[in-house]
Amino acid sequence: MGDEIRRNMALFSIGTVIKLTELTARQIRYYEAHGLVQPARTEGNQRLFSFNDVDRLLIIKSYLEKGLNMAGIKEMLGLEAPVTMDDKMVAPVAKGIRKDMTDRELRQLLKQQIMMSKPGSSTSLISGELSRFFIN
DNA sequence: GTTCTTACA
DNA sequence: TGTAAGAA
Numbered sequence: 483m484g485d486e487i488r489r490n491m492a493l494f495s496i497g498t499v500i501k502l503t504e505l506t507a508r509q510i511r512y513y514e515a516h517g518l519v520q521p522a523r524t525e526g527n528q529r530l531f532s533f534n535d536v537d538r539l540l541i542i543k544s545y546l547e548k549g550l551n552m553a554g555i556k557e558m559l560g561l562e563a564p565v566t567m568d569d570k571m572v573a574p575v576a577k578g579i580r581k582d583m584t585d586r587e588l589r590q591l592l593k594q595q596i597m598m599s600k601p602g603s604s605t606s607l608i609s610g611e612l613s614r615f616f617i618n
Numbered sequence: 619g620t621t622c623t624t625a626c627a
Numbered sequence: 628t629g630t631a632a633g634a635a
Contacts (some may be wrong), residue, residue, distance in 0.1 A: 506628075511623095525624095526635070527621085528621060
């Protein structure tokens with residue numbers, strides 16, 4: 483499972499994560515303080531989020547939108563819940579993924595797809611299924 | 619310019 | 628959660 487490292491490779495700054503998840507820095511740091519995500523740190527103490535961290539934050543966001551509070555989310559994260567992804571989003575993302583893509587390209591593709599999603603349907607498309615496309 | 623921590627509204 | 632301060 484060499485892809486495990488790919489998904490856990492820390493390369494997103496909090497600024498990038500903010501754009502990717504639409505969460506505020508306050509929320510992201512708060513969730514970290516509560517152990518919902520464990521981003522790595524640079525020598526300068528800057529947070530570095532992995533793909534799994536971003537994925538986790540998106541799941542958290544979906545739960546938040548369902549009305550769950552911190553306590554509820556903490557419990558849910560331990561049980562994990564199935565999340566459906568619209569084919570409308572799966573197709574373009576899956577189609578654009580290449581085995582030889584650089585992380586830079588991967589990030590760009592992901593960002594584009596996320597930005598293309600409608601603010602209303604928010605994260606239902608990304609959620610827990612996102613990392614699936616990086617296991618191939 | 620961005621991010622970090624702490625602390626208060 | 629938002630935001631301000633002061634430092635890195």
